Amino acid sequence: MRYEGAARRSQTYNKSIIDKIWNFFSSVKVGIGIIIVTLIASSIGTIFPQEMFIPPGEDPATFYAEEHGALGQIYYSLGLHNLYGSWWYMLLIAALGTSIIIASIDRFFPLYKALKHQRVTRHQSFMKRQRIFGTSNVNEVDTTMEKAQGILKKKRYNVFEENGNILAEKNRWARWGPYVNHIGLIIFLIGASLRFFPGMYIDENVWVREGETTVIPGTSGDYYIENLAFTVDFYDEDDERYQAVMEENDEEHIETFHTDAVLYTPAEGSTVGLDQELEEVDRHGIEVNDSFDFDGYSLYQVDYKMNELKEMSFEVEDRETNDVLGSFTVDLNDPDDGYTLDDEQVRIHSYFPNFVINEDGVPSTENNVPDNPGFIFEMEDPDTGDLEHTFLGIQANYDVSPDDEENRYEFSFDGIETNNVTGLTVRKDNTLPFLIVGGSIFLIGLVQGSYWPHRRIWLQRKNDEVWLAAHTNKNWESLKKDIDAISEETEVTTPQDQTDEEHEKSESQENNLHS
Amino acid sequence: MEQLSMNLLAVAFFLYLAATIFYAVSVTGGKWRNKEGRMTGNNWGKFGYITAILGVVTALGYFFARWAVAGHAPVSNMFEYTAFFAITLSLAFVILYGIYRVDVLGVITMPIIMLMIAYASVFSTEVQPLQPSLQSHWLEIHVITTAIGQGILAISFGAGLIYLLRTIDLKSKSMTKKTFGVEFIMYALMSTLAFVIVTNAFSAFDYEANFAYINEDGEPAEKLYELPPLFGPNEGELLTEERMQPWVEMPDWIVSDDLNTVFWALSSGLILYGLVRLLTRRRVGALLQPLFKGVKPHTVDEISYRSIAIGFPVFALGGLAFAMIYAQIAWTRFWGWDPKEVWALVTFLFYAAYLHLRLNRNWHGEPSAWLAVIGFAIIIFNLIFVNLVIAGLHSYA
Numbered sequence: 001m002r003y004e005g006a007a008r009r010s011q012t013y014n015k016s017i018i019d020k021i022w023n024f025f026s027s028v029k030v031g032i033g034i035i036i037v038t039l040i041a042s043s044i045g046t047i048f049p050q051e052m053f054i055p056p057g058e059d060p061a062t063f064y065a066e067e068h069g070a071l072g073q074i075y076y077s078l079g080l081h082n083l084y085g086s087w088w089y090m091l092l093i094a095a096l097g098t099s100i101i102i103a104s105i106d107r108f109f110p111l112y113k114a115l116k117h118q119r120v121t122r123h124q125s126f127m128k129r130q131r132i133f134g135t136s137n138v139n140e141v142d143t144t145m146e147k148a149q150g151i152l153k154k155k156r157y158n159v160f161e162e163n164g165n166i167l168a169e170k171n172r173w174a175r176w177g178p179y180v181n182h183i184g185l186i187i188f189l190i191g192a193s194l195r196f197f198p199g200m201y202i203d204e205n206v207w208v209r210e211g212e213t214t215v216i217p218g219t220s221g222d223y224y225i226e227n228l229a230f231t232v233d234f235y236d237e238d239d240e241r242y243q244a245v246m247e248e249n250d251e252e253h254i255e256t257f258h259t260d261a262v263l264y265t266p267a268e269g270s271t272v273g274l275d276q277e278l279e280e281v282d283r284h285g286i287e288v289n290d291s292f293d294f295d296g297y298s299l300y301q302v303d304y305k306m307n308e309l310k311e312m313s314f315e316v317e318d319r320e321t322n323d324v325l326g327s328f329t330v331d332l333n334d335p336d337d338g339y340t341l342d343d344e345q346v347r348i349h350s351y352f353p354n355f356v357i358n359e360d361g362v363p364s365t366e367n368n369v370p371d372n373p374g375f376i377f378e379m380e381d382p383d384t385g386d387l388e389h390t391f392l393g394i395q396a397n398y399d400v401s402p403d404d405e406e407n408r409y410e411f412s413f414d415g416i417e418t419n420n421v422t423g424l425t426v427r428k429d430n431t432l433p434f435l436i437v438g439g440s441i442f443l444i445g446l447v448q449g450s451y452w453p454h455r456r457i458w459l460q461r462k463n464d465e466v467w468l469a470a471h472t473n474k475n476w477e478s479l480k481k482d483i484d485a486i487s488e489e490t491e492v493t494t495p496q497d498q499t500d501e502e503h504e505k506s507e508s509q510e511n512n513l514h515s
Numbered sequence: 516m517e518q519l520s521m522n523l524l525a526v527a528f529f530l531y532l533a534a535t536i537f538y539a540v541s542v543t544g545g546k547w548r549n550k551e552g553r554m555t556g557n558n559w560g561k562f563g564y565i566t567a568i569l570g571v572v573t574a575l576g577y578f579f580a581r582w583a584v585a586g587h588a589p590v591s592n593m594f595e596y597t598a599f600f601a602i603t604l605s606l607a608f609v610i611l612y613g614i615y616r617v618d619v620l621g622v623i624t625m626p627i628i629m630l631m632i633a634y635a636s637v638f639s640t641e642v643q644p645l646q647p648s649l650q651s652h653w654l655e656i657h658v659i660t661t662a663i664g665q666g667i668l669a670i671s672f673g674a675g676l677i678y679l680l681r682t683i684d685l686k687s688k689s690m691t692k693k694t695f696g697v698e699f700i701m702y703a704l705m706s707t708l709a710f711v712i713v714t715n716a717f718s719a720f721d722y723e724a725n726f727a728y729i730n731e732d733g734e735p736a737e738k739l740y741e742l743p744p745l746f747g748p749n750e751g752e753l754l755t756e757e758r759m760q761p762w763v764e765m766p767d768w769i770v771s772d773d774l775n776t777v778f779w780a781l782s783s784g785l786i787l788y789g790l791v792r793l794l795t796r797r798r799v800g801a802l803l804q805p806l807f808k809g810v811k812p813h814t815v816d817e818i819s820y821r822s823i824a825i826g827f828p829v830f831a832l833g834g835l836a837f838a839m840i841y842a843q844i845a846w847t848r849f850w851g852w853d854p855k856e857v858w859a860l861v862t863f864l865f866y867a868a869y870l871h872l873r874l875n876r877n878w879h880g881e882p883s884a885w886l887a888v889i890g891f892a893i894i895i896f897n898l899i900f901v902n903l904v905i906a907g908l909h910s911y912a
């Protein structure tokens with residue numbers, strides 16, 4: 001690296017452990033090594049799906065072996081199914097951050113000093129060392145220098161003069177680009193690590209049925225959401241634009257799905273509990289790409305379930321008289337203990353919203369979602385005083401009696417009601433401002449460093465000669481064009497690009513002759 | 516209107532072909548100089564440039580006409596994205612050629628653009644309705660910026676390839692890592708060409724072979740082959756009449772029709788490559804080498820580096836920054852380790868490593884050229900493999 005004599009810490013001290021750590025992380029080679037290892041590690045994580053992408057309910061311990069065979073088993077046992085959350089991946093990112101900080105500090109201050117205090121008249125050997133260097137025999141040294149100065153000024157160089165020698169410099173600020181973008185990256189990485197502090201990040205899911213009001217998880221009871229209505233829209237099958245696709249397959253193409261939502265907060269001073277009063281705060285239609293934002297929280301439309309069972313109606317008949325005793329309707333999400341028919345009473349003995357027979361052979365429920373409701377109803381025979389039990393489920397209707405006798409009362413389905421359920425994600429991410437600031441600074445620094453080249457041209461008078469040397473941090477061909485402008489209009493000849501192969505060859509031949 | 520837009524793309528394709536020819540003539544045209552006078556050699560390059568610009572304008576005509584028809588920017592499936600990538604590559608070429616005026620860059624870039632358009636047309640070109648998460652202006656902002664970034668980065672591949680063909684000795688008898696590397700790039704490009712030819716040939720005759728088979732869940736299902744089935748599905752039974760019986764039957768956990776397609780692409784590429792080698796008795800790279808005699812290695816090295824220096828910030832903006840904003844809006848989180856996201860990060864890290872390596876003079880020239888080739892391979896991998904093979908949120912095709 002060219003720091004023109006200013007000292008870097010990493011090249012000054014190498015005694016204590018801190019010096020050694022500093023020197024390790026200040027190396028660009030080490031930095032590149034960390035980037036490459038991170039790159040390879042990241043790509044390995046896409047060979048098989050990460051744990052978060054495997055189907056819900058699957059056990060990763062068996063999923064990888066079953067789905068991807070022996071390789072899957074190895075993948076799982078090495079912990080690669082959760083690669084991006086692993087300690088060593090985090091350590092890699094931390095090492096990357098450390099490298100960025102130390103390598104930047106180690107270089108920035110020396111570079112700043114060197115460029116701030118650079119001299120106009122440089123030593124011969126400095127001039128000769130530059131990639132672009134040439135000497136020209138000139139008759140009119142003064143006019144040549146003056147002309148060159150004018151040309152460079154026209155090309156927007158800052159021209160410094162000392163003892164008749166010239167330093168023309170352009171876009172020095174582009175040299176700070178890498179340091180600016182590294183600062184941005186550090187802010188970004190710090191922002192990303194803040195997620196692990198409590199309260200900075202919330203990621204919850206909530207299902208809300210139509211007409212239902214429920215507390216929003218993650219808001220500590222501060223907010224409630226009501227689902228007024230949920231709708232799914234499909235693309236018009238007759239839309240001319242999509243005719244070809246519509247004809248190809250019969251499946252329906254979803255255009256959008258949408259929740260009409262109302263946000264509530266508990267009224268001040270109302271008692272905490274089930275019956276607390278709620279005050280409306282706001283209402284909003286939630287759609288994919290259009291979240292409901294309030295108080296740092298966002299509600300996103302992510303999922304839905306159509307036609308979930310909501311109510312079931314039953315009719316009861318007396319087998320002895322063939323009279324219909326009446327009917328009743330059960331709210332599957334909030335059933336009552338009992339229902340009154342015209343005269344008789346029906347009691348719910350047991351309710352299984354999602355009926356299964358469990359491992360012990362006992363009737364049970366998988367969860368509280370009424371996907372497969374089952375009931376055991378209880379009625380009293382007024383003549384005998386006996387309690388009768390009937391099991392009712394989807395396509396199931398049995399009399400439950402110890403002695404296999406037929407019950408007096410017969411139940412039958414009398415209709416169902418369904419409704420739609422919306423699936424929302426509750427998100428709060430207080431790290432976003434850091435990421436936005438860090439990301440913006442990064443991009444600004446990147447453009448600053450990439451889109452402007454730092455060019456310097458030295459012109460010095462040596463008796464009847466004018467020496468020209470030039471340096472840039474990128475785009476040498478364009479720098480040469482700037483110099484061509486000088487050699488076209490003045491007596492200065494086109495200098496050599498000392499890395500040109502032809503030149504190198506001839507030079508080495510010359511050296512051989514001399515030695 | 517949809518037909519008009521497709522016609523514009525076809526016209527653009529032929530304009531790129533014309534530009535290729537003009538640039539090739541401008542490079543080989545040295546012999547003509549004595550007959551036609553001094554300026555001739557230069558003028559062909561100018562014709563090439565004008566034709567390339569016309570190609571870009573026509574291709575953008577396709578893009579905006581289709582945008583008008585569909586109501587959304589045509590960047591939402593494999594055909595649309597690959598075609599747009601080709602357009603951004605031609606746009607990047609027009610910019611970088613404008614700076615450096617190196618004719619051979621056109622000789623190598625224009626055919627790559629044509630190859631990409633041809634490859635895009637293998638996929639379904641129908642206008643598709645957008646799924647809910649894609650209905651956002653961020654789709655346009657994110658994808659268009661990313662494609663422009665990738666287009667500029669891809670120029671570095673063209674320039675890097677020129678550097679390799681210019682500097683590596685491809686005439687020597689013995690095979691080295693370098694000659695193998697160059698020939699492998701040639702084979703990969705020829706495989707793409709062969710694949711496009713084979714699929715178009717069979718679809719021209721509406722080739723279809725339908726199979727009844729037993730899928731991975733043990734259920735009976737049907738599978739449609741659009742290329743002759745060399746690898747048949749599990750317990751497959753041919754339903755279409757007068758079609759060949761598969762050579763081998765695959766187990767149920769292999770996606771047999773995809774394997775069949777890949778095999779067709781690689782083997783027809785091998786046949787094409789082998790034929791050229793057999794007929795000319797030279798390496799394919801050695802056949803092209805005379806075109807690049809006149810170019811200065813320094814200059815193409817700088818073009819390759821500069822296109823990365825220009826393209827990298829654009830890619831970071833579109834492929835990471837805008838991508839994160841869009842992901843936060845559509846998918847509730849700015850980053851979720853979806854394979855496409857990871858490979859965008861891999862691309863970013865790779866070019867970041869490249870830019871840091873360039874700080875060391877020893878990495879200029881040939882090592883940089885190889886890196887530019889690898890970088891392009893990563894971009895193509897992210898486009899084709901991650902979309903079609905690795906399942907994720909970006910699997911739209």
